[in-house]
Amino acid sequence: xxxIPNIIFALILIAGIGFFVKNIRKLIRNIKLxxxxxxxxxxxxxxxxxxxxxxxxxxxxxxxxxGILHVAVYLGFIIINIEVLEIIIDGLLGxxxxxxxxxxxxxxxFLIGTFEILAALVFVSVIVFWIRRNVIKLKRxxxxxxxxxxxxxxNIILYFEMVLMSLFIVMNASDxxxxxxxxxxxxxxxxxxxxxGFTPEMLHIxxxxxxxxxxxxxxxxxxxxxxxxxxxxxxxxxxxxxxKLQPKGQLDNLEAVTKEVQLMMDPSVxxxxxxxxxxxxxxxxxxxxxxxxxxxxxxxxxxxxxxxxGRCTSSCPASLTGKELSPRAIMMKTRDRMEEVGANIxxxxxxxxxxxxxxxxxxxxxEELWACTSCNACVQECPINIDPLSIIMDMRRxxxxxxxxxxxxxxxMMTNIENNxxxxxxxxxxxxxxxxxx
Amino acid sequence: MIVPTMAEMMAQGKQPEVLFWVGAAGSFDxxxxxxxxxxxxxxxxxxxxxxxxxxxxxxxxxxxxxAGNEFLFQMQAVTNIEVLNxxxxxxxxxxxxxxxxxxxxxxxxxxxxxxxFHHTQYIKKLIADGRLSVNDSIxxxxxxxxxxxxxxxxxxxxxxxxxxxxxxxxxxLTEMKRxxxxxxxxxxxxxxxxxxxxKGDKDINVLRTEDALExxxxxxxxGCPYCNTMMTDGVKFKEKExxxxxxxxxxxxxxxxxx
Numbered sequence: 001x002x003x004i005p006n007i008i009f010a011l012i013l014i015a016g017i018g019f020f021v022k023n024i025r026k027l028i029r030n031i032k033l034x035x036x037x038x039x040x041x042x043x044x045x046x047x048x049x050x051x052x053x054x055x056x057x058x059x060x061x062x063x064x065x066x067g068i069l070h071v072a073v074y075l076g077f078i079i080i081n082i083e084v085l086e087i088i089i090d091g092l093l094g095x096x097x098x099x100x101x102x103x104x105x106x107x108x109x110f111l112i113g114t115f116e117i118l119a120a121l122v123f124v125s126v127i128v129f130w131i132r133r134n135v136i137k138l139k140r141x142x143x144x145x146x147x148x149x150x151x152x153x154x155n156i157i158l159y160f161e162m163v164l165m166s167l168f169i170v171m172n173a174s175d176x177x178x179x180x181x182x183x184x185x186x187x188x189x190x191x192x193x194x195x196x197g198f199t200p201e202m203l204h205i206x207x208x209x210x211x212x213x214x215x216x217x218x219x220x221x222x223x224x225x226x227x228x229x230x231x232x233x234x235x236x237x238x239x240x241x242x243x244k245l246q247p248k249g250q251l252d253n254l255e256a257v258t259k260e261v262q263l264m265m266d267p268s269v270x271x272x273x274x275x276x277x278x279x280x281x282x283x284x285x286x287x288x289x290x291x292x293x294x295x296x297x298x299x300x301x302x303x304x305x306x307x308x309x310g311r312c313t314s315s316c317p318a319s320l321t322g323k324e325l326s327p328r329a330i331m332m333k334t335r336d337r338m339e340e341v342g343a344n345i346x347x348x349x350x351x352x353x354x355x356x357x358x359x360x361x362x363x364x365x366x367e368e369l370w371a372c373t374s375c376n377a378c379v380q381e382c383p384i385n386i387d388p389l390s391i392i393m394d395m396r397r398x399x400x401x402x403x404x405x406x407x408x409x410x411x412x413m414m415t416n417i418e419n420n421x422x423x424x425x426x427x428x429x430x431x432x433x434x435x436x437x438x
Numbered sequence: 439m440i441v442p443t444m445a446e447m448m449a450q451g452k453q454p455e456v457l458f459w460v461g462a463a464g465s466f467d468x469x470x471x472x473x474x475x476x477x478x479x480x481x482x483x484x485x486x487x488x489x490x491x492x493x494x495x496x497x498x499x500x501x502x503x504x505a506g507n508e509f510l511f512q513m514q515a516v517t518n519i520e521v522l523n524x525x526x527x528x529x530x531x532x533x534x535x536x537x538x539x540x541x542x543x544x545x546x547x548x549x550x551x552x553x554x555f556h557h558t559q560y561i562k563k564l565i566a567d568g569r570l571s572v573n574d575s576i577x578x579x580x581x582x583x584x585x586x587x588x589x590x591x592x593x594x595x596x597x598x599x600x601x602x603x604x605x606x607x608x609x610x611l612t613e614m615k616r617x618x619x620x621x622x623x624x625x626x627x628x629x630x631x632x633x634x635x636x637k638g639d640k641d642i643n644v645l646r647t648e649d650a651l652e653x654x655x656x657x658x659x660x661g662c663p664y665c666n667t668m669m670t671d672g673v674k675f676k677e678k679e680x681x682x683x684x685x686x687x688x689x690x691x692x693x694x695x696x697x
Contacts, residue, residue, distance in 0.1 A: 249593025250543035322639030374628030396506030421496030
């Protein structure tokens with residue numbers, strides 16, 4: 001009988017972690033729906049980016065208020081999770097504060113004391129975050145794409161963190177032996193007197209309840225990640241590692257186009273020649289992207305990583321002037337469509353069944369795509385190097401090269417370049433006239 | 439003015455030290471042509487042995503690429519690269535950040551490998567090499583603000599060369615609240631220059647001009663012919679054209695040196 005709590009704990013732990021692993025596998029499967037792109041070069045620079053931007057939060061603090069609060073929550077969350085290790089061992093073995101004798105009372109007290117201070121900092125930061133979203137109503141949290149679930153999602157995460165941090169403090173405050181020892185309770189010592197009215201038995205029940213709800217809450221939060229915008233706490237690391245290293249202005253040159261252009265420019269190629277053996281069966285490559293499967297896996301990982309902070313949108317010249325485009329919405333819509341395709345594959349025994357929808361038009365409309373100035377403000381601002389611009393450009397490529405659906409003025413511009421080598425209708429032979437004017 | 443072409447140079451068996459890539463705006467747009475001529479005057483003053491492609495130059499394809507037409511871009515690129523390589527061009531300078539970005543970043547993998555300078559970088563180099571100096575008395579104490587072109591700034595992390603030159607002019611530089619990596623686009627990039635903007639509540643160039651006017655400038659300086667157009671239009675929209683000039687850094691240096 002005495003092992004029942006341990007067994008229940010083990011079962012909850014296995015279920016919690018098992019379900020999380022199942023969803024992570026689905027997430028990886030969905031990311032792999034994207035096309036291959038080689039990001040295996042320059043490992044040193046990639047590790048450096050990950051250390052500086054994800055681990056070091058280098059880009060977060062460009063906006064000091066949210067940046068510093070975020071660093072507090074981030075540090076707190078990571079470091080306090082060391083305590084979770086002890087909780088798991090205690091739960092499985094039926095011990096109580098198993099690290100205390102192992103580490104010695106002083107060092108253990110120092111650790112727990114640090115956790116308590118961090119927990120308090122996290123709590124305060126999260127409250128400020130909540131106020132920024134719901135009382136001050138910062139504009140970037142109230143854009144049109146932030147209605148309904150995205151708005152609730154942001155708040156739910158904050159509530160989770162408030163509750164988890166409170167439980168950790170209550171758990172310590174109601175542990176009589178821990179409080180009597182008086183080491184490592186810089187915050188909970190102030191909560192302890194509030195619990196003085198309870199009998200030792202009641203306090204024990206409170207302590208045990210806080211302990212259980214805390215660990216179960218952590219497991220629920222872990223599983224909540226997949227359904228929320230909060231995946232960035234995991235994906236920020238691979239996302240910064242695999243992000244583009246070239247200058248931001250450099251767009252990739254489409255290889256499929258290079259091949260075709262080489263053929264067109266090569267005078268030795270016979271345009272009427274029969275295709276080589278086997279070639280006629282090849283499906284010609286689609287240019288650009290109209291659905292998530294045309295994007296590459298880094299772009300799809302970007303979509304899962306986006307935490308909808310809206311720094312991109314709040315710096316986008318198109319968004320700032322009331323255009324339909326919002327770079328954050330580009331990422332959110334890409335993720336929504338990817339989830340839809342993933343669910344379709346699951347429902348149809350592992351293969352995608354055409355649902356008559358695609359990312360273009362059903363999620364992202366041409367008006368958004370054509371409003372982009374390619375200024376890279378969104379890419380610059382993203383604290384974890386998400387690249388909304390690359391998706392916009394790939395979708396423009398599809399519109400122009402597959403659908404010939406550019407705005408009329410752009411068609412004229414392109415015709416001019418084709419005919420006279422300039423975006424305007426000037427004669428190529430007049431290119432040097434400027435030297436004799438004035 | 440004397441502007442030798444690569445063809446003429448080749449006929450004389452000469453190889454210039456640098457090719458000046460004029461770009462479509464610099465060749466055809468009336469406002470941008472003034473920037474082109476100002477830069478040529480600077481090159482002359484520094485005794486730079488340069489040449490242009492003249493009628494052999496064609497669009498880099500930047501606007502086509504950003505509009506989504508990768509075919510047209512690569513056709514332009516391959517044609518230009520053929521010409522540039524035939525003349526054995528090693529070093530290129532241009533007043534257009536879009537050409538700068540495309541030539542520097544997007545031509546190499548298609549076979550066009552050159553050392554490419556934006557004109558502010560090149561002028562800075564001329565000064566560092568002792569070939570040019572800037573007179574700081576003509577524009578002394580003028581109130582100036584600088585608009586970062588996206589394709590020079592964020593796209594290629596070049597914020598200092600233009601500012602280095604501005605400091606040599608003796609002017610009083612006031613930065614806008616959005617500057618360097620947080621600078622707001624003028625609204626012309628990504629082929630927007632060639633189309634009407636999408637529906638919205640304001641034009642981007644007006645918003646950016648408001649940023650600039652907040653610094654109470656006499657001069658809005660920039661380093662891109664397209665930014666120049668957008669900011670000039672913005673100043674007109676705000677009915678400030680009598681008080682505020684929009685000038686390229688090359689024009690400012692030509693003015694300072696009374697060229």
